[in-house]
Amino acid sequence: MHPYxxxxxxxxxxxxxxxxVRLSGWVFRKRDHGSLLFYDLRDHYGITQVVIQPENPLFDxxxxxxxxxxxxxxxxxxxxxxxxxxxxxxTGEIEVIAEDIVFESVAAQTPLYLAGDDEGPEDLRLTYxxxxxxxxxxxxxxxxxxxxxASLRQRMTGHGFREFQTPILTCSSPEGARDYLVPSRLxxxxxxxxxxxxxxxxxxxxxxxxxxxxxxxxxxxxxxxRADRSPGEFYQLDVEMSFVTQEDVFAVVEDVLHGxxxxxxxxxxxxxxxxRRIPYSEAMVKYGTDKPDLRIPIELSDISELFRTxxxxxxxxxxxxxxxxRAIPVKAIAGKPRSFFDRLVEYAQSIGAKGLAYLVWSDxxxxxxxxxxxxxxxxxxxxxxxxxxxxxxxxxxxxxxxAANRISGDIRVKLGRDLEIxxxxxxxxxxxxxxxxxxxxxxxxQIQFSHNPFSMPQGGLEALDGDPLAVKAFQxxxxxxxxxxxxxxxxxxxxxxxxxxxxxxxxxREEVEEKFSFLLNAFRYGAPxxxxxxxxVDRIVMLLADATNIREVIAFPMNQRAQDLMMNAPGEVxxxxxxxxxxxxxxxxxxxxxxx
Numbered sequence: 001m002h003p004y005x006x007x008x009x010x011x012x013x014x015x016x017x018x019x020x021v022r023l024s025g026w027v028f029r030k031r032d033h034g035s036l037l038f039y040d041l042r043d044h045y046g047i048t049q050v051v052i053q054p055e056n057p058l059f060d061x062x063x064x065x066x067x068x069x070x071x072x073x074x075x076x077x078x079x080x081x082x083x084x085x086x087x088x089x090x091t092g093e094i095e096v097i098a099e100d101i102v103f104e105s106v107a108a109q110t111p112l113y114l115a116g117d118d119e120g121p122e123d124l125r126l127t128y129x130x131x132x133x134x135x136x137x138x139x140x141x142x143x144x145x146x147x148x149x150a151s152l153r154q155r156m157t158g159h160g161f162r163e164f165q166t167p168i169l170t171c172s173s174p175e176g177a178r179d180y181l182v183p184s185r186l187x188x189x190x191x192x193x194x195x196x197x198x199x200x201x202x203x204x205x206x207x208x209x210x211x212x213x214x215x216x217x218x219x220x221x222x223x224x225x226r227a228d229r230s231p232g233e234f235y236q237l238d239v240e241m242s243f244v245t246q247e248d249v250f251a252v253v254e255d256v257l258h259g260x261x262x263x264x265x266x267x268x269x270x271x272x273x274x275x276r277r278i279p280y281s282e283a284m285v286k287y288g289t290d291k292p293d294l295r296i297p298i299e300l301s302d303i304s305e306l307f308r309t310x311x312x313x314x315x316x317x318x319x320x321x322x323x324x325x326r327a328i329p330v331k332a333i334a335g336k337p338r339s340f341f342d343r344l345v346e347y348a349q350s351i352g353a354k355g356l357a358y359l360v361w362s363d364x365x366x367x368x369x370x371x372x373x374x375x376x377x378x379x380x381x382x383x384x385x386x387x388x389x390x391x392x393x394x395x396x397x398x399x400x401x402x403a404a405n406r407i408s409g410d411i412r413v414k415l416g417r418d419l420e421i422x423x424x425x426x427x428x429x430x431x432x433x434x435x436x437x438x439x440x441x442x443x444x445x446q447i448q449f450s451h452n453p454f455s456m457p458q459g460g461l462e463a464l465d466g467d468p469l470a471v472k473a474f475q476x477x478x479x480x481x482x483x484x485x486x487x488x489x490x491x492x493x494x495x496x497x498x499x500x501x502x503x504x505x506x507x508x509r510e511e512v513e514e515k516f517s518f519l520l521n522a523f524r525y526g527a528p529x530x531x532x533x534x535x536x537v538d539r540i541v542m543l544l545a546d547a548t549n550i551r552e553v554i555a556f557p558m559n560q561r562a563q564d565l566m567m568n569a570p571g572e573v574x575x576x577x578x579x580x581x582x583x584x585x586x587x588x589x590x591x592x593x594x595x596x
Contacts, residue, residue: 001022001074002022003072004022004024004072005022005023005024005072006021006022006023007021007022007023008023008043008044008045008046009023009025009041009042009043009045009046009047009048009091010043010045010046010047010048010090010091011045011046011091012048012077012091012094012096013090013091013093013094014079014093014094016077016094017077017078017079017094018076018077018078019076019077020074020075020076020077020099021074021075021076021077021096022072022073022074023041023043023048023050023072023073023096024043024070024071024072024073024104025041025042025043025048025070025071026041026042026043026067026068026069026070026134027039027040027041027042027065027066027067027068027069027070027071027107028040028041028042028047028067028068028114028115029067029115030065030067032063035054036051036052036053036054037051037052037059037062037063038050038051038052039052039062039071039073041071041073041096042134044139046089046090046091047089047091048091048094048095048096049080049086049089049091049094049095049096050073050075050095050096050098051078051095051096051097051098052098052101053097053098056098056099056101058098058101061103062101065103065106066106066107066108066109066110067107067110067114067115068107068110068114068131068134069103069105069106069107070103070104070105070107071101071102071103071104072101072102072104073096073098073100073101074098074099074100074101075096075097075098075099075100076096076097076099077094077095077096078094078095078096078097079093079094080092080093080094080095110128110131111124111127111128111131112124112125112128112131112132114131114134114135119132119135122551122559123559123565126551126557126558126559126564126565126566127565127566128566129555129556129565129566130566133555137552138552140545141541141545141547141552141553142553142555144264144541144544144545144553145537145541145545145553145554145555147264148260148264148537148540148541148544149216149537151259151260151263151264152216152237152256152260152537153216155255155256155259155260156214156237156239156256159212159252159255159256160212161212161213161214161239162210162212162213162214163213163214163215163216164205164210164213164215165215166195166198166201166202166205166215166217167195167201168194168195168218169182169192169193169194170192170193170194170195170201171192171193172191172193173193173196173200177196177221177222177223178221178222178223179193179194179196179220179221179222180193180194180220180221180222180232181193182194183581183582183583184581185580185581185582188582189582194220195219195220196219196220196221197217197219197236197238197534198215198217198219198238199454200518200519202215202238202240202532203240203454203491203519203522203530204518204519204522205240206240206241206242206491206527206528206530207522207523207525207526207527207528209242209528210242211241211242211243212240212241212242213238213239213240213241213532214237214238214239214240215237215238216235216236216237216238216537217235217236217237217238217534218233218234218235219233219234219235219236220232220233221234222562224560225558225559225560225561225562227548227549227550228483228539228542228550229550230538230550230551230554230557230558231558231560231561231562232558232562234536234537234538235536235537235538236486236534236535236536236537237256237534237535237536237537237540238532238534239252239253239488239532239533239534239535240530240531240532241530241531241532242528242529242530243528243529243530244490244529244530244531245490245531246433246474246476246490246531248531249476249488249490249531249532249533250274250275250431250476253478253488253533253535254273254274254275254429255273257429257478257480257485257535257540258270258271258273258275258429260540260544261427261480261543261544264544265427265544266544267425268425268426268427269425269426269427270426270427270429271426271427271428271429275429275430275431275478276294276429276430276431277430277431277433278292278430278431278432278433279432279433279434280432280433280434280435280436281434283432284405285300285301285302285326285405286299286300286301287299287300287409287412288300288326288404288405288406288407288408288409288410288411288412289405289406289409289482290432290435290477290479290484291432291477291479291482291483291484292430292432292479292482293413293416293422293428293481293482294428294429294430294481295416295422295423295424295426295428295481295482296412296413296415296416296421296422296423297331297416297421297423298328298329298330298412298415298416298421299329300326300327300328300408300409300412301326301327301329301385301386302324302325302326302327303325303326303327303382303385303386303396304319304323304324304325306325306378306381306382306385307319307325307398308320310373310374310375310378311373311374311375312370312373312374313373314398315357315396315398318398318399319398322400322401323398323399323400323401323404324398324399324400324401324404325396325397325398325404326396326397326398326404326405326408327382327385327386327394327395327396328394328395328396328397328408328411328412328415329386329387329388329392329393329394330392330393330394330395330415330419331388331391331392332391332392333391333392333393333419334360334361334362334390334391334392334393335362335391336393341358344356344395344411344414344415347411347414348397348407348411351406351407351410352403352406352407353397353399353407354398354399356395356396356397356411357369357370357395357396357398358370358393358394358395358396359371359374359379359382359393359394359396360393361383361388361389361390361391361392361393362390362391363390364390366379370396382394395411397411413482427480427481427543428480428481429478429479429480430478430479431476431477431478431479432476432477432478432479433475433476434458434472434473434475435450435451435455435472435473435475435476435477436450436451436469436471436472436473437449437450437451437455437457437468437471437472437473437475437501438450438468438469438471438504438505439469440469446506447468447469447504447505447506448505448506449501449505451473451475451487452473452475452487452489453501453502453505454489454491454492454498455473455474455475455489455490455491455492456473456474456489456490456491456492456493456494456497456531457471457472457473457474457492457497457501458471458472458473458474459471460494460497461494461496461497461500464497464500464501464504468504473489474489474490474531475487475488475489475490476488476489476533478533478535480543481543483539483542483543484539485535485536485539485540486533486534486535486536487533487534488531488532488533488534489531489532489533490529490530490531491529491530491531491532493523493527493528493529493530494523494527495520495523495524498512498516498520498523499512499513499520538550538553538554541553
């Protein structure tokens with residue numbers, strides 16, 4: 001017999017009744033009935049109930065054994081009586097009568113209680129992550145992550161892609177976030193950087209002729225944590241393809257993601273192919289964001305022109321000065337109490353709105369704070385354009401375009417949650433396309449890149465001869481349930497177009513040649529048209545695991561302050577290590593308090 005186990009703790013059933021078996025695992029729960037002692041023995045595969053009878057010479061020691069101790073049990077499989085069958089367990093029809101027990105590892109009192117519903121404070125969970133990972137939910141999440149990555153690899157290979165690894169130590173590049181820098185011992189005063197993404201390397205692979213590349217790629221960015229973003233490092237399904245159009249990229253990515261989500265949806269519905277395409281400008285007007293949650297049955301409307309000539313001076317004056325008015329129509333809430341509307345106005349003000357106007361259609365009349373300023377024909381236009389009728393309400397947000405979009409989009413999501421009208425048990429996908437290539441900096445008034453500077457402008461070089469703010473890029477995002485899974489683009493593979501685009505954004509030709517010489521030189525030796533994308537693995541797993549925080553699907557995440565509490569990182573290093581790296585520390589100076 002194997003020294004540790006003949007079966008796992010999830011494998012036994014009535015077919016093994018009467019057999020002598022051996023199991024190893026952790027003591028998950030204990031129930032001491034005086035005359036009998038019950039252990040729920042847990043391993044990665046399940047739980048089996050073990051019975052220790054009082055005549056067992058180890059009975060007394062077992063009574064005092066702490067939970068989470070590791071033991072090996074040899075015993076006889078017995079069927080449970082009908083009234084004691086546990087239908088919640090795969091092994092619930094049997095139990096193992098212990099004959100011999102080996103105490104492999106006696107546990108101390110654990111700082112986390114793993115057998116209950118209370119998870120405990122997050123910092124404590126991350127400090128004792130090896131304990132936290134034993135929880136059933138965490139075991140499922142991390143196993144799901146492994147299965148999803150395996151499925152992604154299989155599907156990408158099925159589409160003719162090959163997986164290549166790109167460097168982890170590279171040069172610092174202006175990707176948009178802060179780099180993690182690594183000092184060089186051999187080259188004093190110089191630094192490597194951990195890659196924010198394999199972007200430039202995968203483009204070079206296309207220039208090298210590899211045609212279809214993918215990688216489950218680690219990426220490193222020194223940025224603040226959010227619920228859907230881990231600080232420090234994350235993983236993405238990095239993809240690049242040669243001789244492709246935007247639609248070619250969509251076809252592959254849709255098939256891969258649709259297949260993975262269908263495989264792991266656990267009963268939830270997944271949008272059929274092809275996924276919906278929404279132009280960026282339409283997304284900002286209808287949803288107030290380029291990451292729309294299509295499960296919310298509310299679509300905003302631009303109603304600026306109506307208010308431009310209306311008698312409601314607060315709006316007409318603002319529109320004349322460049323503001324816009326967004327209408328937010330909501331069905332069947334006219335009967336809500338006044339407090340509901342007051343709370344929503346307060347919320348709007350808390351996120352930066354000057355106010356929130358509204359109209360209520362009720363009993364054949366239109367009521368609300370601004371109804372008296374609008375003519376009957378104007379009310380009819382609002383009713384028609386917003387698709388509302390008796391019992392419905394339209395809220396109005398007036399502000400500068402960016403602020404109006406942000407605030408109205410936020411209110412749309414809040415209404416969806418508060419009214420509980422977000423569609424459940426479904427994954428709604430869309431592509432947001434036709435992003436603007438450039439935007440104007442609000443502070444300096446200068447033209448700058450709005451997104452990825454390496455995207456191909458729609459219309460090529462000729463498009464850059466006109467108004468930069470009118471240029472759209474072959475750039476796209478894929479979004480699921482309001483979560484951006486990835487940005488991507490058809491790349492700019494022409495040195496002349498790239499130099500012209502950077503020139504419009506205020507970069508001198510010599511500066512671009514210096515910063516991106518390797519890429520420009522590679523393109524000058526023959527570059528295929530190419531494009532790609534990089535969906536975030538962590539976010540995919542988070543959605544499929546129905547987790548609300550990305551740290552729930554990462555085995556060893558950092559906390560929100562970018563600390564690994566289990567390994568105590570970042571930590572101090574010795575003076576000897578610093579000398580080898582030619583580094584001298586200069587700690588921040590704390591200003592002395594002023595004399596009183």
